[in-house]
């Protein structure tokens with residue numbers, strides 16, 4: 001249930017509403033809009049609360065929520081959430097933010113050279129996995145802490161913000177020390193303990209859609225993070241599994257428009273994992289920007305043939321540079337910039 005307070009409601013009166021909500025055994029989440037204050041009443045059975053607040057002079061309207069997610073919904077927060085990353089980078093605003101880099105952190109010098117190249121082409125955030133979720137236990141699993149140190153060195157050298165994945169609740173504290181954005185990978189989208197753990201940190205989280213997850217399930221996973229206290233969640237469409245086997249996964253372009261309709265959170269697209277094919281990165285990136293995505297997550301490697309993971313879907317820096325120029329024109333056509 002969502003309470004919309006009358007414009008101009010004083011702090012004392014807001015506090016009274018919140019303490020009443022708590023007294024009734026619910027939790028209250030406040031969202032301050034430009035004109036109005038909206039309070040989400042979270043609890044299993046909010047009918048009793050409804051009766052009480054219908055009689056309150058400061059409550060303008062009550063909206064029951066039929067959807068299972070609340071804090072994530074547009075009904076709860078009308079304005080887009082814009083997430084400040086570091087320096088001037090903001091995700092969810094007019095600028096389409098490009099996050100680029102290798103699938104996995106490999107060697108330090110190599111990472112720094114890729115970082116410099118993606119920065120020169122216009123990327124503002126560097127990606128690279130130090131903890132890698134691999135289908136096979138025999139594949140390269142990532143460098144762990146050493147990989148995080150290399151990311152730190154690349155950040156110091158280039159000024160790029162860092163996005164890196166965490167797979168285990170025991171590593172969240174460590175990863176949060178190095179990352180500007182913590183990634184939750186597709187395979188962990190429903191690792192609820194991990195979601196609750198990253199929810200305790202004041203650090204933006206990139207939440208990837210699971211390969212078999214519906215949008216509602218993605219929103220519910222985001223709800224775990226928001227309800228644990230962390231409001232800075234960026235959603236990521238990275239393809240879902242369908243009957244089509246010509247690509248690694250199938251990109252759900254409608255997810256971009258639907259997220260925009262149903263949620264205030266930013267949505268970015270990962271054309272690399274969505275397609276698994278280098279040749280499809282450019283067309284899918286353009287489609288994503290045209291459809292309104294707030295950003296892109298693209299794998300780039302100087303020597304894809306030697307990459308320890310995902311070489312086949314990694315762009316060469318020169319192709320990435322070309323794509324960035326083309327994306328500038330697409331962004332402009334839809335009233336954004338890159």
Ligand code: PEP
Pocket residue numbers: 103129133165184185186187208238270273
């Ligand atoms: C990744 O971004 O490194 C990754 C493993 O992606 P996903 O979780 O989408 O497969």
Ligand code: MN
Pocket residue numbers: 103104273299309310
């Ligand atoms: Mn990868």
